[in-house]
Amino acid sequence: MHPILFEIGGVPIYAHGLFLVLALLVGTAMLGYEARRRHWPREEVVPITLAAIFGGAIGARLAILFFNGWETAPIVLNFFTIFDPRIGPGSILGGVVGAYIGGYIASRIIGKAGCACDAFAPAMALAMAVGRIGDFLAAEDGIGKPTNLPWGVPAPGVDYLVHPAPLYDSAFNLAWFATLLLLRDHPQMQNGNLLKVGVIGYAAFRFLVEFVRNNPVLVLGLTGQQVFCLALLVAATLYYARQNRNARNACAT
Amino acid sequence: MKLERKTYATRNQKVGDFVIGIALWHVTLLIFWLLNVGLGIGVSVLLASNPDLIALASTATMLLSCLPFVAQIGLVIYFGLTRYWIALGMLATFALYFVLTLCAMIIFGAACFAILGGLSGSPGF
Numbered sequence: 001m002h003p004i005l006f007e008i009g010g011v012p013i014y015a016h017g018l019f020l021v022l023a024l025l026v027g028t029a030m031l032g033y034e035a036r037r038r039h040w041p042r043e044e045v046v047p048i049t050l051a052a053i054f055g056g057a058i059g060a061r062l063a064i065l066f067f068n069g070w071e072t073a074p075i076v077l078n079f080f081t082i083f084d085p086r087i088g089p090g091s092i093l094g095g096v097v098g099a100y101i102g103g104y105i106a107s108r109i110i111g112k113a114g115c116a117c118d119a120f121a122p123a124m125a126l127a128m129a130v131g132r133i134g135d136f137l138a139a140e141d142g143i144g145k146p147t148n149l150p151w152g153v154p155a156p157g158v159d160y161l162v163h164p165a166p167l168y169d170s171a172f173n174l175a176w177f178a179t180l181l182l183l184r185d186h187p188q189m190q191n192g193n194l195l196k197v198g199v200i201g202y203a204a205f206r207f208l209v210e211f212v213r214n215n216p217v218l219v220l221g222l223t224g225q226q227v228f229c230l231a232l233l234v235a236a237t238l239y240y241a242r243q244n245r246n247a248r249n250a251c252a253t
Numbered sequence: 254m255k256l257e258r259k260t261y262a263t264r265n266q267k268v269g270d271f272v273i274g275i276a277l278w279h280v281t282l283l284i285f286w287l288l289n290v291g292l293g294i295g296v297s298v299l300l301a302s303n304p305d306l307i308a309l310a311s312t313a314t315m316l317l318s319c320l321p322f323v324a325q326i327g328l329v330i331y332f333g334l335t336r337y338w339i340a341l342g343m344l345a346t347f348a349l350y351f352v353l354t355l356c357a358m359i360i361f362g363a364a365c366f367a368i369l370g371g372l373s374g375s376p377g378f
Contacts, residue, residue, distance in 0.1 A: 004362070013359055017363060051344060053351060082354070084354070109330075
């Protein structure tokens with residue numbers, strides 16, 4: 001592992017921070033490209049993106065309370081620590097949901113009819129694919145659980161091989177990015193559906209990958225992240241079931 | 254209460270409100286920061302004379318430190334519905350500082366949340 005990638009004039013360059021910034025850059029570039037391709041006007045992209053950043057930053061922090069317990073409350077609930085570079089930005093799951101809520105509220109406030117937010121879906125997957133490489137290099141959360149599989153990797157502080165869980169995440173997100181690119185022009189993947197599918201796909205994958213990660217178990221042998229993903233998947237199922245019922249009723253009348 | 258939305262006629266009006274948003278973001282946080290510092294001093298004095306109040310004091314400190322969340326979210330939504338460009342100024346300021354913080358993580362090495370419980374007593378947290 002290489003938590004410190006290299007030094008410039010004695011200043012350490014941390015893998016986690018560097019890949020986080022690279023993720024932000026590629027995600028923003030992809031969002032800009034998709035927004036332009038979809039002819040999404042700047043007057044809508046800018047406020048929705050800013051609101052998504054605001055919601056995402058807050059959601060990423062608040063989710064930590066659920067995942068890591070109340071003992072993190074003095075830091076997580078302190079607004080000023082959002083701007084402390086010695087503290088990580090928080091959970092990507094909470095960030096995604098917070099960004100979604102922030103973007104949704106902004107859309108409603110600017111009176112946007114329909115949803116052009118599908119431009120976020122491939123950008124999000126690509127950013128996560130890049131960001132997770134930093135997590136791997138920084139050996140975040142001990143990387144993963146012990147394994148005898150041939151691709152197991154050594155982890156700091158243990159004498160056995162572990163699952164390279166952040167790399168699984170990165171590989172999935174890269175494949176998911178390609179899938180979302182293929183789906184992006186499908187008629188049924190418009191008006192917010194591509195973003196929903198993007199989030200649902202990641203939640204399903206994250207539920208599975210949590211079995212080889214080191215996060216604390218919350219209930220019924222499941223980690224907080226798995227409970228969160230299950231809740232997201234149930235909510236999505238209910239939403240699409242309702243949509244289907246409404247569509248069928250509309251056809252019947 | 255019916256909220257009335259301002260209609261912007263000129264570019265100058267938009268820029269003016271955007272600048273107000275930037276200033277408002279800073280002023281709000283400055284007020285809360287000063288309250289935090291004041292409460293911190295008050296709590297130290299109180300605990301020196303009555304150490305049994307530590308649980309109450311830490312709860313009060315934590316509640317005050319999370320008030321900016323409520324205030325910022327409330328103000329952004331309120332101004333989003335009334336004076337849109339003020340809300341945009343506040344959001345842009347937040348995003349700028351947030352991105353700068355992420356950039357600073359390149360040289361600071363952010364701590365993982367799993368160990369943050371142990372850092373809560375450190376200065377600056």
